[in-house]
Amino acid sequence: MREITFAQALEEALIEEMERDERVITLATTRAPGLENKFGDKRVRFTPISEAAFTGIGLGAAGSGFRPVVHWGMVTFSFVAMDQIVNQASKIRYMFGGQADFPVTYRCTTGGGMQVAAQHSQSPYSMFMHLAGLKIILPSTPADAKGLLKSSIRDNNPVVFFECSRLASTTGPVPDGEHVVPIGVADVKRAGRDVTVVGLAYYVREALAVADTLAAEGISLEVVDPRTLVPMDADAIRASVRKTGRLVVVDEAPATCSAASEIVALVTEDAQTFRALRAPVQRVCAAPVPVPFSPPLEQAALPDRARITAAIRRVLA
Structure with missing residues (x-):
């Protein structure tokens, strides 16, 4: 058992899942040199600032055999991709009659308390709860963040993973070795x-x-x-x-x-x-x-x- 930050726990989860499964890829508008050096630029994709585009690309990649982890940054930026989220990601598995998997995880920060003004301090997770077909995650500890992100990446359905901004630097115990937390368990x-x-x-x-x-x-x-x-x-x-x-x-x-x-x-x-x-x-x-x-x-x-x-x-x- 170690004490690490919430952000470090999330990074560990992503690295471990990319090591475990070569189908796991990432898409984000900010570079991650450590990930790029470790996994290469074919699996760590640096995208243009077009959330509508890379949200849809992630969903398409999920339907083509990959397990994308798409990082919107702040939840604010997901709003320009609402057609892809509302009309595509949340409904696509149902519209395929359950015959195809779409294992995509959308990550974003949420919440106030950081003095970043109205547009970047929102907590709109209940909006996403209304979209049947999405799983919605909101952890509070480093251990839960790590375990739930791993479960989200392994899930065969679209998942929206909310990360509270005020928790990023908080610390807590995280088990050594494999640590997975099941989705849907309080x-x-x-x-x-x-x-x-x-x-x-x-x-x-x-x-x-x-x-x-x-x-x-x-x-x-x-x-x-x-x-x-x-x-x-x-x-x-x-x-x-x-x-x-x-x-x-x-x-x-x-x-x-x-x-x-x-x-x-x-x-x-x-x-x-x-x-x-x-x-x-x-x-x-x-x-x-x-x-x-x-x-x-x-x-x-x-x-x-x-x-x-x-x-x-x-x-x-």
Whole structure:
């Protein structure tokens, strides 16, 4: 077991999968000299800044026997490739009657907190959750990032792999040797008895910090990390809520039509879990505004520990 950064874990995963399978190739608008030197420019492709083009190229290559890893950079840049994502990638395997595989992984950074202004601070993963045919990944730790990227590359369906910008330099333990995390399986990061807190990406870390603080008051939080948004591990989330009877969901996207909304729905639509609730469910989400460039305004727009703590106290009141 080693301590490495989130970014290093992702790099390890990509290198290991390229070593394991010569069909794995990469496409990106920024050069990766280390990868180029190791694998050559036929497998490490430096593309023009045309996301629509290389998003489609990646999908076509996937249908031709390769396993492309396509890096959009920031999720912002995926929006100019929406036809390829919405009308092609998400639907192509279905339209082939399941007779062809399209193992393409689209990577991008997401989220605010980095003072890079409204266009580059978005968290639009719920938009992609609406596209049947895509698997959606959102890890919170270096170990999960590595294991889930490896699983994504090996998956025979299109995957969108979101990487929270604020997590890139964070560190955590990663197992030595082969490490694969299955898609669609949530993880209980901290067991507890009083309140279930479901955090997404960066806010798993924040929920754990709040749990440490409230433990001094005798409040026991169970922190659940979905890790995968599609497919979502409804059983794990419901089991936790049935145990604690209370739910707080923390998501840095705005609340409307959000991943947080989906988590609340899968809890309240299940009769057994709904009957177990002792208090109304709480969502702690971003304000419904573009993320400001100003650091104080950005901080005000995004969830923080104080808001998470306040929501927890409300469900315990």
